[in-house]
Amino acid sequence: MSIDLSDYKIIKEGEAEILINAKNEVFYNKAQVHNRDMSIAVLRTFISKREEEHEAMLSKRKKGTKKVSEKDSAESVVREVPRESLLEDYKSNGKSEVQNEISPEEPSNTTEESVITERGNTVEEPVKTNEECSSTGETVKRTEGKGQGQLKPPRVLEALSASGLRSLRYAREVEGIGQVVALDNDIASVEACRRNIKFNGSVACSKVESHHADACVYMLTHPKEFDVVDLDPYGSPCIFLDSAVQSLADGGMLMCTATDMAVLCGGNGEVCYSKYGSYPLRGKYCHEMALRILLASIESHANRYKRYIVPVLSVQMNFYVRVFVRIYTSAGEIKKTPLKLSYVYQCAGCDSFHLQPIGRAFSKNNSVRYLPGFGPVVPQECSDCGKKFIMGGPIWSAPIHDQDWVASILADVKSMKDRYPAYDHISAVLTAVSEELPDVPLFLSLHNLCATLKCTSPSKDDFKSAVINAGYRISGTHVNPIGLKSDAPMDVIWDIMRCWVKTHPVKAQQPDQPGSIILAKEPVLQANFAKAVASRSKAQKVIRFLPNPEKHWGPKVRAGRRITSKHISLLGEAAVNGVLNQEDDIEGDKMSKER
Numbered sequence: 001m002s003i004d005l006s007d008y009k010i011i012k013e014g015e016a017e018i019l020i021n022a023k024n025e026v027f028y029n030k031a032q033v034h035n036r037d038m039s040i041a042v043l044r045t046f047i048s049k050r051e052e053e054h055e056a057m058l059s060k061r062k063k064g065t066k067k068v069s070e071k072d073s074a075e076s077v078v079r080e081v082p083r084e085s086l087l088e089d090y091k092s093n094g095k096s097e098v099q100n101e102i103s104p105e106e107p108s109n110t111t112e113e114s115v116i117t118e119r120g121n122t123v124e125e126p127v128k129t130n131e132e133c134s135s136t137g138e139t140v141k142r143t144e145g146k147g148q149g150q151l152k153p154p155r156v157l158e159a160l161s162a163s164g165l166r167s168l169r170y171a172r173e174v175e176g177i178g179q180v181v182a183l184d185n186d187i188a189s190v191e192a193c194r195r196n197i198k199f200n201g202s203v204a205c206s207k208v209e210s211h212h213a214d215a216c217v218y219m220l221t222h223p224k225e226f227d228v229v230d231l232d233p234y235g236s237p238c239i240f241l242d243s244a245v246q247s248l249a250d251g252g253m254l255m256c257t258a259t260d261m262a263v264l265c266g267g268n269g270e271v272c273y274s275k276y277g278s279y280p281l282r283g284k285y286c287h288e289m290a291l292r293i294l295l296a297s298i299e300s301h302a303n304r305y306k307r308y309i310v311p312v313l314s315v316q317m318n319f320y321v322r323v324f325v326r327i328y329t330s331a332g333e334i335k336k337t338p339l340k341l342s343y344v345y346q347c348a349g350c351d352s353f354h355l356q357p358i359g360r361a362f363s364k365n366n367s368v369r370y371l372p373g374f375g376p377v378v379p380q381e382c383s384d385c386g387k388k389f390i391m392g393g394p395i396w397s398a399p400i401h402d403q404d405w406v407a408s409i410l411a412d413v414k415s416m417k418d419r420y421p422a423y424d425h426i427s428a429v430l431t432a433v434s435e436e437l438p439d440v441p442l443f444l445s446l447h448n449l450c451a452t453l454k455c456t457s458p459s460k461d462d463f464k465s466a467v468i469n470a471g472y473r474i475s476g477t478h479v480n481p482i483g484l485k486s487d488a489p490m491d492v493i494w495d496i497m498r499c500w501v502k503t504h505p506v507k508a509q510q511p512d513q514p515g516s517i518i519l520a521k522e523p524v525l526q527a528n529f530a531k532a533v534a535s536r537s538k539a540q541k542v543i544r545f546l547p548n549p550e551k552h553w554g555p556k557v558r559a560g561r562r563i564t565s566k567h568i569s570l571l572g573e574a575a576v577n578g579v580l581n582q583e584d585d586i587e588g589d590k591m592s593k594e595r
């Protein structure tokens with residue numbers, strides 16, 4: 001392989017190195033290092049949890065077999081392992097695959113071939129031959145597994161791979177990973193990916209294969225074949241969701257990014273509805289709502305195939321959302337989906353919001369029935385300020401993280417700090433996530449509450465104390481440094497604020513203003529602002545929110561698109577990879593499609 005290095009820049013991220021040419025032919029965004037690091041952290045935990053689950057399943061099966069054989073020998077009757085117990089394993093753990101084949105064989109033959117060094121010279125160095133490092137997967141050899149009961153290393157599909165950087169990092173950095181398949185429908189990206197695979201040497205060559213394919217077609221024609229599917233599209237992932245949920249094995253993990261935040265956060269409600277099947281609302285909580293709309297949409301696609309999702313981590317970082325969900329199959333479990341979804345009523349006058357679950361469970365004679373929810377949960381006019389409600393959703397209103405997973409991911413990240421280039425950022429996000437109330441969808445903004453009443457703000461700790469002293473829970477949110485999650489009902493929140501205003505009076509307002517209407521009522525609850533939050537001197541030092549590491553840390557222009565002066569003024573020079581085309585790009589919706 002001989003490449004003229006003067007055409008390329010070498011970029012190193014984690015343990016992977018990629019060659020990038022200067023013409024914006026293949027997509028690369030440095031800012032996505034947070035996204036890639038977080039995904040590696042989740043992958044590592046996925047591998048260890050999957051092993052634990054497999055062990056548990058084997059020992060359960062063994063116990064089941066032992067019990068049966070003991071019983072059988074007593075009865076002198078030969079029977080099979082109880083079908084219910086196997087079915088139970090299948091449902092709770094997903095199809096835990098038993099290794100009958102394989103793990104990708106380490107390459108044995110290497111020949112002399114020219115590769116490029118970091119210093120930028122073309123040199124002779126031993127790498128695999130073209131035949132063995134074909135990057136198309138056709139020559140990947142497999143050996144027989146060590147026998148029954150052994151778990152196959154997870155197969156990963158990066159459906160939208162561009163340069164292959166992410167796949168290369170997965171292959172080189174995640175211990176215990178199996179084959180990584182990198183797809184792209186753009187030939188320049190596939191060529192770049194194949195070049196990068198070779199450039200990364202034998203481990204990359206043995207594990208990563210690159211295909212020129214349409215992601216949807218590929219995923220549909222490879223049903224239940226992958227343990228991990230990674231979707232990292234330009235803008236919305238919506239067109240890939242249906243095929244992605246089908247191509248995952250039971251218990252597999254879908255990792256999915258959406259960068260169309262303007263759509264998901266209410267800029268274009270009808271576009272969001274057409275793409276995701278939900279209406280967004282423009283509240284302070286809109287970024288968390290974006291996560292929940294994406295989760296609801298994935299669940300809806302999964303349900304069509306008797307499958308359902310279990311979210312393990314859902315984060316909003318920088319300019320996008322990214323969710324990590326496991327996919328299982330169970331016709332019984334999907335009946336519970338309506339219990340996990342809610343409409344949101346947002347008052348147009350004040351900051352009150354209320355959730356309306358779509359379904360409810362009804363127990364009778366030891367059996368559970370699933371029925372449509374009771375409603376409406378709100379009157380026509382807001383009982384706090386008298387204004388109308390805007391309806392949003394349906395959103396995923398069940399937990400968006402599994403806190404046990406979050407703790408493992410965070411512990412793992414902390415134990416290998418040096419292996420995450422974006423350690424500071426991802427550990428801050430994970431810390432904030434680990435402190436969120438898991439069962440409280442969306443959040444309040446203290447600033448907004450005060451803006452409605454036109455009052456000065458209590459300190460965050462004073463407000464939190466009043467909520468706790470009233471007998472409710474309260475936490476922060478990773479999405480917004482000033483957001484507060486609480487299970488206190490809105491009338492309690494307003495009573496706390498009414499009590500605050502009694503000692504911090506406001507100027508008289510027009511009587512029809514939401515704030516005036518709220519303050520005209522006497523509080524039922526007497527708020528107690530006495531300190532109830534633990535002294536946070538030590539804990540406070542843990543960083544939860546970080547500014548962007550550098551200027552123009554954001555979306556990048558789609559690869560292959562002509563860069564114009566308009567792009568530079570909107571996104572900044574760094575964001576357009578330093579390229580400027582002479583003609584202006586006249587495509588209508590160009591900026592909305594960029595990430």
Ligand SMILES: C[S@@+](CC[C@H](N)C(=O)[O-])C[C@H]1O[C@@H](n2cnc3c(N)ncnc32)[C@H](O)[C@@H]1O
Nearest residue numbers: 027160161162166184185186214215232233234
């Ligand atoms: C945002 S980039 C992916 C970035 C990459 N995951 C990373 O971490 O650097 C999206 C890629 O998806 C590819 N793509 C878009 N539509 C596709 C489709 N239908 N099938 C396969 N690839 C597609 C584009 O060519 C582009 O390279």
Ligand SMILES: [Zn+2]
Nearest residue numbers: 347350382385
């Ligand atoms: Zn209201």
